[in-house]
Amino acid sequence: MPYAGRIAPTPTGFLHLGHARTFALAHERARAAGGTLIFRIEDIDFLRCKPEYALAAMADLRALGLDWDEGPDLGGPHAPYEQSRRTPIFLECWRRLRDAGAIYPCRRSRKDVAAALGAPHAEEDAEPIFPPEWRPAPGFGSDFPEPGDWNWRLRVPDGETLRFDDALCGAQAFEAGRDFGDFVVWRRDGVPAYELAVVADDLAMGVTEVVRGRDLLKSTARQLLVYRALGAPPPAWAHAPLVCDAQGRRLAKRTAGLALRELLARGVPPADILHAPVESLLPRV
Ligand code: GLU
Numbered sequence: 001m002p003y004a005g006r007i008a009p010t011p012t013g014f015l016h017l018g019h020a021r022t023f024a025l026a027h028e029r030a031r032a033a034g035g036t037l038i039f040r041i042e043d044i045d046f047l048r049c050k051p052e053y054a055l056a057a058m059a060d061l062r063a064l065g066l067d068w069d070e071g072p073d074l075g076g077p078h079a080p081y082e083q084s085r086r087t088p089i090f091l092e093c094w095r096r097l098r099d100a101g102a103i104y105p106c107r108r109s110r111k112d113v114a115a116a117l118g119a120p121h122a123e124e125d126a127e128p129i130f131p132p133e134w135r136p137a138p139g140f141g142s143d144f145p146e147p148g149d150w151n152w153r154l155r156v157p158d159g160e161t162l163r164f165d166d167a168l169c170g171a172q173a174f175e176a177g178r179d180f181g182d183f184v185v186w187r188r189d190g191v192p193a194y195e196l197a198v199v200a201d202d203l204a205m206g207v208t209e210v211v212r213g214r215d216l217l218k219s220t221a222r223q224l225l226v227y228r229a230l231g232a233p234p235p236a237w238a239h240a241p242l243v244c245d246a247q248g249r250r251l252a253k254r255t256a257g258l259a260l261r262e263l264l265a266r267g268v269p270p271a272d273i274l275h276a277p278v279e280s281l282l283p284r285v
Contacts, residue, residue, distance in 0.1 A: 003035025003036070006037065017260065017273065018213070019260070020260050020273055020274065024274050029211055029238060039071030044090075058071070058073055060264065063264050064273060083197055090197055097152075097230065104140055106152065108134055110184075131181075132177070149188045152186035154222075156183070156222075162221040164234070164237055168238045172221070209235055210237050212240065214239040217239050246278070
């Protein structure tokens with residue numbers, strides 16, 4: 001199968017150095033493989049996403065020398081390229097998961113789950129484990145014609161280790177029920193959750209390799225369960241190193257001085273943005 005990769009920013013702010021390096025890697029791998037690269041805007045969370053950030057992301061990455069073959073600005077065979085316009089594809093995915101008996105409707109919120117567990121989680125990406133005793137009887141929800149105002153969760157196979165080989169991180173293993181629990185695939189506010197939208201789109205767009213940040217390794221284990229429930233083969237994975245400051249803290253979207261726009265405006269050469277040590281790129285105060 002010919003290589004198809006993607007760049008999939010969430011437009012909740014200006015892109016920073018970390019995004020630039022991950023997306024440059026996605027670009028490099030697609031070009032090295034002689035494949036296509038798709039630009040997709042992950043703007044399903046309409047409260048947090050803004051169109052101006054999507055436009056800025058494309059402008060900044062082009063200024064850095066990246067290009068792509070399909071996207072909101074170019075069109076292409078998988079249009080539309082904004083997730084906010086792809087609801088029918090996500091609903092179809094929801095239907096298939098419902099028909100497969102893989103998901104169930106649930107009234108419990110994240111807050112309920114956190115409260116049931118008591119202590120807050122230390123790990124940044126830790127989603128508190130959904131208590132298995134809160135699962136409804138099998139079959140509940142199978143006759144729901146639409147998601148309605150429910151959260152829908154995927155029932156994970158407790159105790160099973162999900163394994164995958166990552167092109168950059170090597171062999172990975174996460175245990176369902178311990179590293180993550182039943183996770184939300186559809187939100188009660190009518191919005192598909194990331195884990196559903198990203199799989200539905202990567203499948204619909206024929207993506208063969210997912211290149212993204214290492215913070216999403218555990219999400220990949222969850223997504224493998226979505227692929228399995230859909231009866232679809234997963235793509236290959238390449239999780240890029242995260243850019244950290246001298247204190248070892250991850251860059252957040254608003255890290256002062258390291259927004260791609262600011263670096264470019266300061267005249268930092270693209271090669272330095274992509275390769276120079278982070279400390280050398282901080283603005284002098
Ligand atoms: N939209 C996600 C982000 O901006 C990336 C998700 C993915 O590549 O799967 O962090």
